[in-house]
Amino acid sequence: MEAVNNETNPGAPDPQSAWWPLALSRELVPGRPLARRLHGLPLVLFRDAAGRAAALHDRCPHRHAPLSAGRVCAGELQCPYHGWRFDAAGRCTAVPGLASHRPGQTPLLAAPATQEVHGLVWVCRGTPVAGHGPVAPSVTEGVDSFFMTERVRCGVAEAAENFLDGFHTHFVHAGWIRRDARRQTVQATVRRLPDGIEARYGNEGLQSGVISRWLEGSRSESMGRFRWPGVAEIEYRGARGLNLLITAWLTPEDDGMLRVHARVATRRGWLPAAVKRAALRRLFGVILRQDKAILEQASANAAVFAVRGALPPELHSPLDLLGPSIRGMLDGRWPEASVERECTVQL
Ligand code: FES
Ligand SMILES: [Fe+2]
Incomplete structure (x- = not known):
């Protein structure tokens, strides 16, 4: 990727070495294990005695x-079969x-790196890559926020696009x-980001749908961006600053199955x-279901x-502003697959 430090990150980063959110922090209740999957691997999340x-x-x-x-x-996992217990390591x-059992120092189970930040519990299956920590929302200060979650049967590229x-x-x-009639x-304007691609829409007034009219007093510009390894974000700005920011982390549980936070x-x-x-939960619940x-x-x-592999170029319309770049990035064809351009569109 363009601005990635190649001393610490030679070549395209491996998505297996990325940090992926697997649960909301509030879903991980002390005293209760939580089953999750990441790239087809079953994982169990829990909180240790210190709440980590x-x-x-x-x-x-x-x-x-x-x-x-x-x-x-007491912060350790107990197997449901014969009751063996395991600590966080x-x-x-x-x-x-x-009676003679002595706890060993050698882990019998793999313990992927885990951390909790931005209201989410993150796991990295491989060796974390320097400069590629959990992807934060673009705006964290001065906002009211809440989470919605969903599982969708599709891939990261399809959902992001x-x-x-x-x-x-x-x-x-x-x-x-x-x-359509309005x-x-x-x-x-489509431009590359250090870790992704962004479309910026200028001189757009309020959108013709009810959500923009109910939610926004004015609209000066909006952005849609994708950031590696699987974050899609839309940002609407008006005369008084941020109107709306939706950050969607698209975590691949399995081939063709996403968990969306x-x-x-x-x-x-x-x-x-x-x-x-x-x-907003009701409004965006409708959109999410659609x-x-x-x-x-x-x-x-x-x-x-x-249908497999990259789509032939003739199937990308000039209106597919980000999709080809997102697919190129996820296929490891980066930055050569990214397309920076400016155009006038009827949106
Ligand atoms: S299978 Fe887990 S303790 Fe036997
Ligand atoms: Fe949509």
């Missing part, structure tokens, strides 16, 4: 039972019935975000955060028709 988030491979080394089906006792600390593509909103979200002439942030104002949250439906239909269709 930990992750282990979700397979007891004794006879392979899933540890996520067990319990957390994967060391076996107790074998019930074996959908989230950042304005030209489906007239149809999939007709009336909610935009209307388009605006907008100047779009979306943070919805608005500028802090006179309206209580809880009131805004209740209203996107999930079309993404899952398209993804299932692609599988039935065995």
Whole structure:
């Protein structure tokens, strides 16, 4: 990637060495294991005795039972089969019935690096790459925010492109975000970021759908950006600064299955955060369900028709502003696959 320090990061980073969010912090309740998957690998999350988030491979080394089906006792995981216990480093600390058991120092279980930041629990399966920590939202100060989560049957590229593509909103979200009959002439600028690609839309007024009209007093510019390894973000700005920022972390649980953690942030104002949250949760719940439906239909269709690999160039319209770059980045063709340009579009 363009601005990545090649001394610490030769070549394209491996997504296996990236930090991926697997759960909201509040989902990881002390005393309860949480089953998750990352790139097809079952993991169990739990909190140790000090409340720190930990992750282990979700397979007891004794006879392979899933540890996520067990319990957390005093910050250690207890297997549901014969009750062996494991600490956050994967060391076996107790074998019930074996009075002579001495806890060993050698981990019997892999314990991927785990950390908790930005309201999420993150895991890195490989060796963390310097300069590629958990991707933060672009704005963290002066906002009210809340999370929405969803699982969607599709890949990272499909979901990111959908989230950042304005030209489906007239149809999939007709009336909610935009209307086909009420388009605006907008100047779009696509440029590379140090870790991704961004489209910036200038001279766009309020959108024709109800969400923009209810939520925004004015609109001066908006941005849609993708950041490696799997973050899609839209940002609307008006005369008074930030109107709306939605950051969606797209975590690949399996091939063709995503867990989405979306943070919805608005500028802090006179309206209580809880009131805004209740209203926005309903609104964006509608949008999320509409996107999930079309993404899952398209993804299932692609599988039935065995569509594989990069799409031929003629299938990218000039309106596909970010999709080809996102796919290029995820395929490791970066920065040569990124396309910087300016154009006028009817959005
Ligand atoms: S399978 Fe876990 S203790 Fe036996
Ligand atoms: Fe959408």
